[in-house]
Amino acid sequence: MSDLQTKRTPPVIAAEINTIKRQTSKILLISAVEVGKRLKEAKALLPYGEWGKWLEEFVSYSQRTADRMIQIFEEYGAKLLVSSEDQEMSDSSPVTNLTYTQALIILGLPEEERDEFIAENDTGNMSNQQLQQAVYLRNQELAEKEDLQKVCAEQKDKLAKLSDERDRAKKEAIENLQAVWAEQGNVLKLQRKLDILANENADAKHIAEIEQENNLLKLNLSMSQADARFELIAKGFDDLFIAIKEMAAADPDACRLYISHANQLLTKTMNKLKRMEKASRAAPKVQENPDKDENEAKD
Known part of the structure; x- marks a missing residue:
């Protein structure tokens, strides 16, 4: 049993080597943090322009290497350089399990994303290449999320503007309808006058004049109603076209379906208008002064 426990095999030896490598790399990370702390301190004390010369002469570092250690x-530093009392609390931070190379790679992520990224990924068993790929994919996700948030904000702005336009259109439509109702009230008043004159056997000429005035008011009413409805229909088509245009990128199939429905509606409308135009041309013209025509016929 003792021989089995102490038996040395290549896999066992490889595991020990990898453990030592990870421990060494973690020690290297802490050492780099300590060096970076002192480099930052020295940089603050040196006169302007002496930083590069001091690095080369006293510590044999390039400015790039020094800047990287200061960044680390x-x-x-706040999570790795702690006192002995805080060691247990520090060990709970995901950063404490990183190696020096892993720490450099994860610097490519925003600070607020790092702990969550380390917790979600088995960084201890990932190669450097795998970790770099994972960081790249996370940054892509963050960029796509940011783009989506921008698109949502833009859509909210568009929706707010469309809502304002809709409210203005409704207000204008109500005002137009109120004007139509007022005109309709005038028509009803004249109609009542006409009825009274007819019941009292008033002069036929006077009745004819009132009828003509009544017809004119009815015509004005019809034109006002047509104007109001035409404006509402035009506004509705404008809103429909805006909605279809915005739908094109999000759902092309739905966009084509709505375009087809709109075409069908427009075709039916055009056919109705053509039939109405044809009927109006075929209708007999109303004589403005029938008495005059009758006298001319007698002459």
Whole structure:
């Protein structure tokens, strides 16, 4: 039993080597944070223009390497450089399980995304290439989310503008209808006058004049009603065209369906208008002064 426990095999040795590598890399990360802390301190103390010279002469670092270590300290120092009392609390942070290379790769993510990303991914068992791919995909998701939020905001703005336009159109339609109702009230008043004159056997000429005035008011009423409805229909078509246009990118099939329905409606409407136009041409013209025509015929 003792021989089995102490038996050395290549897989066992490889596992030990990988464990030592991970531990060394974690130590390297903490060391880099400590170095970055001191580099930042030194940079703040050096006169302007002396930073690069000091790095080359005293620590043999390039400015790029120094800047990277300072960044590692600024990003991870608060979670890795803790006192012994806070060690247990620090161990709960996902950052403490990163290696130096992993920490550099994860710097590519926004700070607020890192802990969640580490918690969601098995970073300890991922190769550097796999981790880089995962970071790239997360950044793509964040970019798509941001784009979607912008599109939603734009759609909300458009919806608000369309709602304002709709409210204005409704207000105008109500005002037009009120004008039509007022005109209709005048027609009813004249109609009552005509009825009274007819019941009292008033002069036929006077009745004819009132009838003519009544017909004129009815014509004005019909024209006012036609104008009001035409405006509402025109506004409705404008709103429909805007909706279909915005639908084109989101749902092309629905867009084509609505275009087909609109075409059918317009075709039916055009056919009705043509029949009405043909009927109006065939209708006999109303004589404006029949007495005059009768006298001319007698002459």
